[in-house]
Amino acid sequence: MFDIKGLVNSLFRPATQEGVFDLKSATIFMDELPESDILQAQMEIVKALQQLNQNPQISSNELFKTIPYLDEKAGPLQSHLLDIYHGRIIEEGISPHQVLPTILSFWQEMATGYLSGIKLASQKISRTQDKKLQLFTLRAVELFATQARYAYLRHMDLDNHIWRNLNRLYHFAEQNNFAKTPQTTYSSSEPSSIQDHYIQTLMLSLANPDKVQSSQINLIAAWLKKWSLLIELESELKPQQHLFAINITGTGKPKRIRRDMVGENWRYWSTTAVAEQITLLITQLNQGQSAANLGLPEETSSPANLDLLQTLSNLWSRDALTPVRQHERQNNTKSIHVITGIQKIVPFIMQQTAASSADHLEAQKWELADASAGGFGLNYHSDTPLEVGEFLGLANIGQHPFTIGIVRRVNRSQKGMMSIGVETLTQSPVIVTLTPLLTEDSFQCIYAPEGPSTNPARFLIIPSAFFTENREYKFTAQDKSYRIRLSPAMEHTEHCVLAKFAVLEKL
Numbered sequence: 001m002f003d004i005k006g007l008v009n010s011l012f013r014p015a016t017q018e019g020v021f022d023l024k025s026a027t028i029f030m031d032e033l034p035e036s037d038i039l040q041a042q043m044e045i046v047k048a049l050q051q052l053n054q055n056p057q058i059s060s061n062e063l064f065k066t067i068p069y070l071d072e073k074a075g076p077l078q079s080h081l082l083d084i085y086h087g088r089i090i091e092e093g094i095s096p097h098q099v100l101p102t103i104l105s106f107w108q109e110m111a112t113g114y115l116s117g118i119k120l121a122s123q124k125i126s127r128t129q130d131k132k133l134q135l136f137t138l139r140a141v142e143l144f145a146t147q148a149r150y151a152y153l154r155h156m157d158l159d160n161h162i163w164r165n166l167n168r169l170y171h172f173a174e175q176n177n178f179a180k181t182p183q184t185t186y187s188s189s190e191p192s193s194i195q196d197h198y199i200q201t202l203m204l205s206l207a208n209p210d211k212v213q214s215s216q217i218n219l220i221a222a223w224l225k226k227w228s229l230l231i232e233l234e235s236e237l238k239p240q241q242h243l244f245a246i247n248i249t250g251t252g253k254p255k256r257i258r259r260d261m262v263g264e265n266w267r268y269w270s271t272t273a274v275a276e277q278i279t280l281l282i283t284q285l286n287q288g289q290s291a292a293n294l295g296l297p298e299e300t301s302s303p304a305n306l307d308l309l310q311t312l313s314n315l316w317s318r319d320a321l322t323p324v325r326q327h328e329r330q331n332n333t334k335s336i337h338v339i340t341g342i343q344k345i346v347p348f349i350m351q352q353t354a355a356s357s358a359d360h361l362e363a364q365k366w367e368l369a370d371a372s373a374g375g376f377g378l379n380y381h382s383d384t385p386l387e388v389g390e391f392l393g394l395a396n397i398g399q400h401p402f403t404i405g406i407v408r409r410v411n412r413s414q415k416g417m418m419s420i421g422v423e424t425l426t427q428s429p430v431i432v433t434l435t436p437l438l439t440e441d442s443f444q445c446i447y448a449p450e451g452p453s454t455n456p457a458r459f460l461i462i463p464s465a466f467f468t469e470n471r472e473y474k475f476t477a478q479d480k481s482y483r484i485r486l487s488p489a490m491e492h493t494e495h496c497v498l499a500k501f502a503v504l505e506k507l
Helices: 004-011 023-031 038-053 060-085 096-122 131-153 160-175 194-205 214-230 272-286 303-315 342-351
Strands: 244-247 266-269 330-340 364-371 375-381 391-397 400-412 417-426 430-436 443-448 459-463 472-477 480-492 496-506
Touching: 038 060, 038 096, 060 096, 060 131, 096 131, 096 160, 131 160, 131 194, 131 214, 160 194, 194 214, 214 272, 214 303, 272 303, 303 480, 330 342, 330 375, 342 391, 342 400, 342 430, 342 443, 375 391, 375 400, 391 417, 417 443, 430 459, 459 480, 472 496
Parallel strands: none
Antiparallel strands: 244 266, 330 364, 330 391, 364 375, 375 417, 391 400, 400 417, 430 443, 430 472, 443 459, 459 496, 472 480, 480 496
16 A cells, blocks of 8 residues: 555655655655545645644745645545545545535645745745736635635634735735736636635625525525625725725724724725625526526526515615614523424424323423523534524423424534524414315414514414415314415515415305
């Protein structure tokens, strides 16, 4: 068996000896990697990058040859591992959970390598206009932006070092007049600029990624590739136009402008053009134009994603008010039983009496952190986070035997602790049967006799496949039947619709 570890060690001997890591030795290293085990090969490349990044004797010329070579050669391996992670490829014996650490480590070490090359080369004044240096900067920004997106996909807050590097790399490119210069990152890439990637990451942060589903975060990132072209970062504050700001020498994320955000290191921008573009897009989609014809992913036009577009328009509009907490939270730490998913909640309610406990149906034990009139904060430990929009059944909250809530916010700590924000939907759910008129096919859904405090009217939680505005059903509950007509949807989740209804007659 080929000794990969021995080869790597020999490649990284002190600079005073022969065999310093260079393009030639990198070529030998790549040629000898195992072709049959892509995960193991990428792990070895990560180790090589780590040793390269820890070598203080390496020159900028060596880095400028070796880092891009490793990046481009390892790119197909990284793409294959990403396909496994996202479930696009099923490979026996390798799970998405197993490949994620290597995927993340590769991006981190490769970004560090590009950053080291930039620092060494920028010390030479003659190199600040070097096309290779500009490409290094673009690739570094794209790598840190990718790390940011995958942190958001996992509902994690960004480490300060990611914001620090993104901010300072943009500042460096701006100082040297190439932040807006279109470049082709890789041979298969469309031309883009450092400012494009920077703005896209700023705006993704401002989309409240902890309050949307992972699939929607990827969708927002796709939308922002178009919308970022409508945004210009400016150094002079225009209070009547600008809405957001970022300190390009700091370690913080972008925020809505406050009075103390003034100085030469601040950059400001308006999102009016983006909000107007979104409003136009919603109109076009509602009029029947296809998302594909508008140059957007097909899933853009789904009801839930049309709701998301409206949410983003509100977030990024100057007319939108700053969100204010509606109910005061009270610390209320205790263990509670939780059932996740509407497919488990419905049979639980059907099978249990009002006095029953949730212990009998796959209930999990979580920690109640706080409570308010409108919802709860919950904590639990898991490698698999819930998604925003998931329904939860909570046993014995306050004086109520069973409460149904919907997940509105998800945060995951570095140690895997999940912090969930839940809005109360109903504390007295009833299972009802809906039957389409002129047919005997029926199904169960949840009737909320009283709604959340923000919208107290009665409503149904109905599977998306059975919802159509103004559709009529026979509504049966507790041996009584009515003819009802569904109202426009209050909200679309991934699999269900929250909708009010009108009672037309008693049957």
